Amino acid sequence: MLRPRRIAMHFTSLAVNDPSGLSFGNAPRPVELPNGTVIGRDSVVPELNFTLPPMEVNAATRAEVVGQYHQIVTGALERCRALHQTDVVFELETLLEMTLDPSLGTEIVATMRSLCDDAEAKEGIRATIRLTPNDTRDFDRPVRMRTSRHLDAMLELFERGARAGGNLLSIESTGGKELHDDALMYCNVRQMVFALAVLGVRDMRFLWDHIVRIAERTGTLAGGDTACGFANTAMVLAENRYIPRVVAAVDRIASIGRSLVAFEAGATGPDKDCGYEGPFIKAIAGVPISMEGKTAACAHFSQVGNIAAACCDMWSNESVANQKLLSGMAPTAYLEQLVYDTRLMNGAIASNDRATLQRLFVDSDSALDPQAFILAPVNVIPIAAAYVGGSDAVDGTVAAIETALTLMRSAIADGTLHIDDREAEWIDRIEDELATIPRTEDAFVEAMLPEIDGGAVTLSEYGL
Known part of the structure; x- marks a missing residue:
């Protein structure tokens, strides 16, 4: 009989207890970056995310690949100078080839770092690099999260990239995804919760122990992880x-x-942009968060374009390819959009109008979609409180979902959430499914064993 070790919750209370305290440009635990930029203390900083245009990445194109990143950062820094933007963050989300060959990823970081250092020395522009290796472990079949042949190269890129000038270490890890993908397509909430609150949490504990240790060895910051x-x-x-x-x-x-585990392991933030769970993380851990919204339309559409900015401390755009637009290269154009967005938020902070602007961010989206509704600070706080009130990640997750569904039902009744009847029916269906989930991890694992395809999920890779 499988008897996994039960791990207690680390956070048992909220860092932000009141919705009015959950706002953009302010975090209970601000972070000072190596160049002196402070994230989460009365300002919002733009974070530019970019990627290559469609092209091959191999030995023959290596110089061209590095040259693309040189062009991107050069153009962005020039636009920072033109717009009087003194603080900026550049995120390098590596592609598969850059992680499998850590020397390539490291060379790109070093190229970016040289340009950033030069801009700081000559122009006073303080540029930070967030290094985000992609999670290559799920390229093994079956997936092997702890014994993957790709794990060493990924960790090597973290270490070498940090020493080459990557100031913030982040990742979009994929522990549990081999179960979650099918669960999502079938709307199997029970398996979704297992994938995230059991497998995902366990993998995050394994992976983030490594990342935090690397950050400590290299004198860099462990930023965060996203779902x-x-x-x-x-x-x-x-x-x-x-x-x-x-x-x-x-x-x-x-x-x-699963995203909170990074901070349980010692990460300091700023959390990564594409995690729209960021407001909950900020409410619980008090760390500054990077968010993306309307400026992420280059990569994906959403219903949360404005409300995503309500609690951000950095404002990002998701990956945009280095392609020519009428105005210039796309990353440069997106940098300008981010600068103007953050300039507006910082103006509201300086003029004591932060609450007014936040209300507009929230009210413009929250009534139109449940995904936006849950991101309103007035809903983030009770959902986050329900999570930290749990005895472990499973109990907390189920409690948080139950709280959100109760809030949705009430908002539908009073007309502050507008969804059609087919959507509303899912509230009852999900509640019924949640009732079948045992409220401790060990009992949930035992109950799920007959439902898990052993060929798709190797439980020993999660310490089970």
């Missing part, structure tokens, strides 16, 4: 009407626990 491969997948599926929007909202809440 991009989980809840953002749900968001995109819902946007294309493959699954209900209520299910996508529930999946977002189910991702809180």
Whole structure:
């Protein structure tokens, strides 16, 4: 009989207890970056995310690949100078080839770092690099999260990239995705919760112990992790009407626990942009968060374009390819959009109008979609409180989802959430399914054993 070790919750109370304290440009635990930029203390900083245009990445194109990143960062820094933007963050989300060959990823980081250092010395522009290796472990079949042949190279890129100038270490890890993908397509909430609150949480504990140790050795900052491969997948599926929007909202809440583990392990933030679970993380851990919204339309559509900014400390755009637009290269154009967005938020902070602007961010989106509704600070706080009130990640996740569904039902009744009857029916269906989930991890694992395809999920890779 399988008897997994039960791990207690680390966070048992909220860092932010009142919705009025959950706002953009302010975090209970601000973070000072190596260049002196402070994230989460009365300002919002733009974070530019970019990628290559369609092209091959191999030995023959290596110089061209590095040259693309040189062009991107050069153009962005020039636009920062033109717009009088003194603080900026550049995120390098590596592609598969850059992680499998850590020397390539490291060379790109070093190239970016040289440009950033030069801009700081000559122009006073303080540029930070977030290094985000992609999680290559799920390229093994069956998936092997702890014994993957790709794990060493991924960790090597973290270490070498940090020493080459990557100031913030982040990742979009994929532990549990081999179960979650099918669960999502069938709207199997029970399996979604298991994938995120059991497998995902356990993998995060394994992986983030490594990442935090690397950050300590290299004098860098462990930023955070996101459920991009989980809840953002749900968001995109819902946007294309493959699954209900209520299910996508529930999946977002189910991702809180696995993303929170990074901070239980010692990460300091700023959390990563594509995790729309960020407001819950900020409410619980008090760390500054990066968010993306309307400026992420280059990569995916959503229903949360404005409300995503309500609690952000950095404002990002998701990956945009280095392609020519009428104005210039796309990353440069997106940098300008981010600068103007953050300039508006910082102006509201300086003029004591933060609450007014936040209310507009929230009210413009929250009534139109359950995914936006749960991100309103007035809903984030009770959902986050329900999570930390749990005895472990499973109990907390189920409690948080139940709280969100109760809030949705009440809002539908009073007319502050507008969804059609087919969507609303899913509230009852999900509640019924939640009632079948044992409220401790060990009991849940025992109950799920007959339902798990052993060929798809190797439980020993999660310490089970």
